[in-house]
Amino acid sequence: MTLALSSCTYSYRPWSPPVLNRLNYSLAPGLTILLGPNGAGKSTLLRLAAAVTYPRSGTVTYQGIPSHKKVYRAAVAWMPQQITSMSGLTAREQVAYTGWLKGMNKRDAWESAAQALSRVDLSAQADIKTKRLSGGQLRRVGVASALVHNARVLLLDEPTAGMDPKQRRIFRDILATLADEVQVLLSTHDVADLAEECDQVTVLDAGRIIFTGDTQAFLAHAPAGTAPGRAAEAAYSVLSDTGAHL
Numbered sequence: 001m002t003l004a005l006s007s008c009t010y011s012y013r014p015w016s017p018p019v020l021n022r023l024n025y026s027l028a029p030g031l032t033i034l035l036g037p038n039g040a041g042k043s044t045l046l047r048l049a050a051a052v053t054y055p056r057s058g059t060v061t062y063q064g065i066p067s068h069k070k071v072y073r074a075a076v077a078w079m080p081q082q083i084t085s086m087s088g089l090t091a092r093e094q095v096a097y098t099g100w101l102k103g104m105n106k107r108d109a110w111e112s113a114a115q116a117l118s119r120v121d122l123s124a125q126a127d128i129k130t131k132r133l134s135g136g137q138l139r140r141v142g143v144a145s146a147l148v149h150n151a152r153v154l155l156l157d158e159p160t161a162g163m164d165p166k167q168r169r170i171f172r173d174i175l176a177t178l179a180d181e182v183q184v185l186l187s188t189h190d191v192a193d194l195a196e197e198c199d200q201v202t203v204l205d206a207g208r209i210i211f212t213g214d215t216q217a218f219l220a221h222a223p224a225g226t227a228p229g230r231a232a233e234a235a236y237s238v239l240s241d242t243g244a245h246l
């Protein structure tokens, strides 16, 4: 049993049309990327999975535990699109502070912050004030903050948006390593960068899942003769066109 959304319906206002309608989704092991056009519902799905909000009907569970339970929230970590640097805090202090907010005692949070920063390859920047870090490094502080309380599932909302190619490559390698230990679901528009590196791909369109499966099955949607290195974009384009007609 894993993180699962069962028949989930969600709308932002009681009277507005649902953004997700009776959605069923089970997160696979490893690294899954969540693709879809603007407004497809990716952030909404992640927010439900992160227990930031709750479905109007249906259930969200992790190993059968419903998302409103404290143990659920302890198992799942979420990184929103915007990471803020906390005024005056170093990277380690910011990550430790997040751990403390999540209920760890000060000493455990401090120790765990060092480990989390090492997992995102930021040990060398641990004592630097977060406001002096680059945008890509600050995102890695965000991932470390998400990891500090030893979550089993990591939910990342467009973590690579605005990163330069080098930072994206570093970030991608870190995620690939992390995904050996925790389940990772991340939304992105960087199809070409990530789709060939991940284990699973899910494509959301207008609140419906139009594809979910392993990377090979996803790439198989690229038309024959697609140039090497373009397969992910081509597969996504074919699936998006199909989804638009469903």
Ligand SMILES: Nc1ncnc2c1ncn2[C@@H]1O[C@H](COP(=O)(O)OP(=O)(O)OP(=O)(O)O)[C@@H](O)[C@H]1O
Binding pocket: 012, 019, 036, 037, 038, 039, 040, 041, 042, 043, 044, 045
């Ligand atoms: N706070 C909100 N209040 C009302 N409607 C919202 C709110 N947030 C999102 N929506 C609407 O819900 C739908 C899905 O939005 P969501 O942000 O989940 O999509 P997305 O796939 O993450 O988009 P993007 O790729 O642009 O980030 C959109 O129609 C959006 O306008």
